[in-house]
Amino acid sequence: MSQDGAGVDLETSLGYLLKEASSALRIAMEEVLRPLGMTVTHYSCLELLAQRPGLSNSDLARGAFVTRQSMNVLLQNLEREGHVTRPAAAPVGKVLPTRLTPRGRRSLEKASAAVRSVEVRMLAGLSEDEQAGALRVLRSMIRSLRGGA
């Protein structure tokens, strides 16, 4: 398979490695979520709602790192399938607070366990100190990137 001609610094770029790790995590999650009929965004939405009931569509979108338009179509599906509920009219302003139904909570349980096992596997072989260090570094990167141009 295509001999690597140069072998450059791609493997030492934190940006590239970040993307690679994120891609590997996404693939691993899709792998365990697929048998349950769930996508990653799907799961993220449910997990978010379990931890913070009453979140708005826009909040969920931010938490799952998609646009509110995308989250909206996902919520419509989840609502149709009976996993979440939204009031017909906004109690205040235009915000429609979303909540998990018992059914949604049930299907989340299995998914949550599956995802947790992936995260455990990802962290295998890393010491507490290394994990804590990674946490700090990632937080710093996010802060710097969002700092604006």
Place this chain on the structure above:
Amino acid sequence: MSQDGAGVDLETSLGYLLKEASSALRIAMEEVLRPLGMTVTHYSCLELLAQRPGLSNSDLARGAFVTRQSMNVLLQNLEREGHVTRPAAAPVGKVLPTRLTPRGRRSLEKASAAVRSVEVRMLAGLSEDEQAGALRVLRSMIRSLRGGA
């Protein structure tokens, strides 16, 4: 905006933080690449080719973390725009080695500088040791995740 009800361990999950960091990086890259009329995958493809000339479509897809089908349509566009070249017939097997044209190399230069500035910003405030540690941790995560179920 929507009081957080519980404030759970979402912010201490390395998986979530990894996704968050990757998302922030992607957004920052799109921001600087858009004025140049490039997408992230677009840029990744060109950068890959600059560092490893003659890569095949499938190799490029793996390097940019998309399917070979997606990379193929991208390559067709890049070829039409004169940024890359592929032989009409495969020298060996079915593999079509791709190469940058001078024009592709030129447009890559600007993009590369822009992306480098983003990475510099991302790494601001991190010591050499922290960066080296992050590199090791990310590599370990990737290895563990790909290790199979």
Place this chain on the structure above:
DNA sequence: CTAGTCGTGTCAGTCTTCTGACACGCACCA
């Protein structure tokens, strides 16, 4: 030599997500 496996390029169709745009409600301040 032959059969099987693997990787590749490609076609077709579907789905998800994004960009762009609009109207509405709330909070703030002059």
Place this chain on the structure above:
DNA sequence: TGGTGCGTGTCAGAAGACTGACACGACTAG
């Protein structure tokens, strides 16, 4: 009181990426 900015939900269209499937070449084991 009226204006302005911000965030929200929603509609419509376009672009990007994916899944599934096929035939072909190379490589390996029997």
